[in-house]
Every structure is written in structure tokens, then in C-alpha cells.
Amino acid sequence: xxxxxxxxxIIVALAIAAFAxxxxxxxxxxxxxxxxxxxxxxxxxAAYVIEPSxxxxxxxxxxxxxxxxxxxxxxxxxxxxxxxxxxxxLHYDTPITIxxxxxxxxxxQIYLRAGSVWPVKNLLIATMVHSANDAAEAIAEKIGxxxxxxxDMMNAKAQDLGLKDSRxxxxxxxxxxxxxxxxxxxxxxxxxxxxxxxKHPFMRSLAxxxxxxxxxxxxxxxxxxxxxxxxxxGATGIKTGFSxxxxxCVTASAKRNGMELVAVVMGAKTSRGPxxxxxxxxxxxxxxxxxxxxxxxxxxxxxxxxxxxxDGRAKSVPVMAATDVKALVKRGExxxxxxAFSGGAVTAxxxxxxxxxxxxxxxxxxxxxxxxxxxxxxxxxEPWWKSFLPF
Numbered sequence: 001x002x003x004x005x006x007x008x009x010i011i012v013a014l015a016i017a018a019f020a021x022x023x024x025x026x027x028x029x030x031x032x033x034x035x036x037x038x039x040x041x042x043x044x045x046a047a048y049v050i051e052p053s054x055x056x057x058x059x060x061x062x063x064x065x066x067x068x069x070x071x072x073x074x075x076x077x078x079x080x081x082x083x084x085x086x087x088x089x090l091h092y093d094t095p096i097t098i099x100x101x102x103x104x105x106x107x108x109q110i111y112l113r114a115g116s117v118w119p120v121k122n123l124l125i126a127t128m129v130h131s132a133n134d135a136a137e138a139i140a141e142k143i144g145x146x147x148x149x150x151x152d153m154m155n156a157k158a159q160d161l162g163l164k165d166s167r168x169x170x171x172x173x174x175x176x177x178x179x180x181x182x183x184x185x186x187x188x189x190x191x192x193x194x195x196x197x198x199k200h201p202f203m204r205s206l207a208x209x210x211x212x213x214x215x216x217x218x219x220x221x222x223x224x225x226x227x228x229x230x231x232x233x234g235a236t237g238i239k240t241g242f243s244x245x246x247x248x249c250v251t252a253s254a255k256r257n258g259m260e261l262v263a264v265v266m267g268a269k270t271s272r273g274p275x276x277x278x279x280x281x282x283x284x285x286x287x288x289x290x291x292x293x294x295x296x297x298x299x300x301x302x303x304x305x306x307x308x309x310x311d312g313r314a315k316s317v318p319v320m321a322a323t324d325v326k327a328l329v330k331r332g333e334x335x336x337x338x339x340a341f342s343g344g345a346v347t348a349x350x351x352x353x354x355x356x357x358x359x360x361x362x363x364x365x366x367x368x369x370x371x372x373x374x375x376x377x378x379x380x381x382e383p384w385w386k387s388f389l390p391f
Contacts (some may be wrong), residue, residue: 004087009217021205043268043280044277046061046063046186046267047265047281048187048188048191049284049288051259053328054369059288063185067246068184070173070249072240072242075239076171077154078127078197079157082197092119092120092124095120096120101141102122105134106174109133110130110218111134111217112216113130113217119294123139129211130223132222133174136171137171151169162194164185168183170183172332173241175244188312191262198237208228208229208236210226226250226278227272227276231282232254232278235252235253237251245371246267247269248271252281252282257289257294286381296327297339298339298359299324301376307373311379320376323369330367338361340356356375359371
């Protein structure tokens with residue numbers, strides 16, 4: 001009998017342990033390994049992975065197909081709000097009175113009461129972290145006068161960013177009764193938008209928060225729906241989305257070993273498990289992290305060449321890198337990277353730090369990076385009378 005009881009306890013313990021394991025099993029890179037992305041992966045409608053500093057696309061499928069965005073459209077709402085703050089038209093402590101329309105948005109919300117007054121900063125936090133539709137609507141009404149006018153601003157900003165596969169009708173991404181008026185963007189456009197939003201330090205700081213205290217009568221805490229923040233090593237953001245027309249979507253970002261990626265997955269079928277947008281994005285980023293790395297072939301201040309100087313007291317000047325030179329390469333191909341100086345002769349006087357050409361990083365015929373080349377020291381102009389002397 002004791003043996004039987006022991007076996008039961010063992011079985012129960014194993015069952016509990018199985019359910020306690022997160023759905024993201026970890027490989028050596030620290031990410032989900034539910035399955036391997038094949039040449040023609042399925043389980044989603046569109047996907048796109050890019051390394052922003054080089055602009056190199058590491059994966060794409062249906063990358064320019066306009067699709068419903070769901071809440072990922074809020075990235076544009078937040079970007080415009082940050083533009084308004086930078087221009088001085090809006091401030092973090094600017095009060096916003098909540099309209100009846102904003103209070104009735106539904107979906108993910110912070111239960112704003114009509115007539116209540118909130119500072120812009122709190123509504124930005126609620127929109128970014130909790131994906132609150134009522135907060136996004138309130139911000140849009142404050143900036144644009146109405147959600148409809150704000151949508152015009154969203155479309156204008158999309159043009160400024162070069163987003164050719166995007167069209168906005170509202171600031172939040174809730175599904176419209178008229179399917180033709182759902183916000184649409186492509187995976188490519190979402191990646192560009194996500195990169196632009198993450199250039200704002202405040203937005204970047206919010207994008208990594210999985211949950212936080214948020215006092216509002218009905219709520220004590222708000223939660224970020226981005227599950228990658230809880231399970232994926234190096235996750236830095238950015239925004240999730242779900243609706244019937246859109247399916248499960250994520251614009252994700254993660255950073256490891258000095259390399260940050262942005263990955264977009266649209267139209268996944270489930271919210272959890274190997275076919276979820278989160279695990280698909282994780283596998284795509286894992287593949288990129290495994291196969292590529294950032295290298296620094298030249299550091300800031302390193303002398304890489306000598307440039308000829310005309311009419312100077314010295315005939316040449318050392319050329320150095322103005323910044324670190326970073327390049328994205330396939331793992332195992334680092335030794336094929338070479339650095340060259342591109343520039344002609346310079347005329348004295350030359351000042352230290354003066355740009356005198358370009359440092360180009362190449363591998364074979366492929367240009368990986370370009371940065372300014374600057375003079376490493378001063379070179380004074382030769383006195384005019386020197387040209388008349390034979391020595």
C-alpha cells in the first residue's frame with residue numbers, strides 16, 4: 001500500500017512540475033524552441049525581422065501586405081503624442097478631460113470616467129503598458145480635437161515615415177463595424193513605426209514594463225499583454241494587438257550581445273503555445289541571434305589611414321574613426337570583414353576632428369557600414385613664402 005501511495009505522489013509531483021514549466025522552453029540563446037522556422041513557415045499571415053542599425057532584413061513573408069493592426073495602431077498614436085511633447089504643444093502634466101465617448105471605448109481599458117481629468121503622462125503609460133483604448137482615445141481627442149481629425153494626423157505621419165502600406169481610421173485599433181474602415185498596416189510598416197517609437201527614451205522605458213501600479217478606483221495595477229517581456233531573454237518591447245479581423249499580432253524587439261532586433265508577426269491563430277504570435281516572434285528572433293552577430297572592426301579614435309595634405313606643414317594627416325564602426329555579419333564570416341578609407345587629399349589648414357572622408361566596412365563586394373573619417377590632429381598651413389624656396 002505504501003508503494004502505491006508513493007507512486008501516486010510521484011505521478012502528482014510530475015504532473016505539477018509539467019504544468020509549472022513556462023510555455024517558452026529555453027535553448028542556449030535563451031528563447032523559445034517549440035519548433036524550428038522552416039523555409040516556408042506557417043501559422044501566421046505575415047512576418048518581418050530587421051536589424052535596425054544596418055537596416056538588414058533577416059526574414060520576411062508577406063511583408064508588404066496591408067493587414068488589420070488591432071492595438072498595434074496605438075504605436076502611431078503614441079508617436080504623434082511624443083512629437084507634440086517634443087514640439088512643446090503638449091506636456092506630460094497637461095490635463096485631459098475624459099469625454100463620454102472615450103469612457104465607453106471598451107476592450108482593454110483603464111475605466112476612465114467621463115468628466116474625470118488625467119495628466120497626459122498617465123494616459124501615455126496606460127496606452128503603452130496596458131494598451132488602454134480609452135486612454136488612446138482621450139489622447140487623440142486632446143491632440144486632434146476629435147478621433148477623426150487625429151486619424152488624418154496619423155495618415156500624414158505615415159506618409160512622413162514612408163509607410164506605403166498603412167491606412168488609419170482611429171487611434172486605438174478596435175474593429176470597426178465597417179471592415180473597410182479597420183486600420184491596416186504591413187509587417188514592414190509596423191517595424192518602421194516600432195523603431196521610430198523606440199527612439200523616444202520614455203516610450204522605450206515603458207515598453208519593457210510587464211506590470212505596474214496604477215491607481216484608478218477600479219484598478220490597482222495594469223498589465224502588459226506582451227508575454228515576451230516575461231519569458232524571452234533580452235526582450236525590450238514593443239506592442240501587441242488582437243482582434244477578430246487581425247488575429248494575434250506582436251511588434252516585438254529584443255537585444256542580446258549588443259544586437260537589437262525588431263520582429264513583427266501578424267495573423268497568428270492563438271495567444272499561447274507554439275503557434276502564438278509571441279513564440280513565433282521568439283523563434284524568428286532566435287534564428288537571427290543564432291546566425292548573425294554585431295562586430296566592431298574599428299573603435300572610435302582608431303587611426304585607419306593617412307590622408308594627403310596640400311599646402312600643409314605636414315604632407316599627410318592621420319585619419320581616425322569618428323565613432324565606433326559596427327557591422328552585422330553572419331557568424332563565422334567575421335574574418336572576411338575589411339576596413340578602407342575613402343577620401344582624397346585635403347587642403348591645409350586641417351583641424352583635429354574635421355571630416356575628411358569616409359570609413360567603409362566591407363565584406364567581399366557588400367558594404368556593411370559607413371561612418372565619417374576625421375583628422376586625428378591639426379595640420380597648419382604652410383607659410384606662403386615657402387613656395388618660392390627651392391628647399
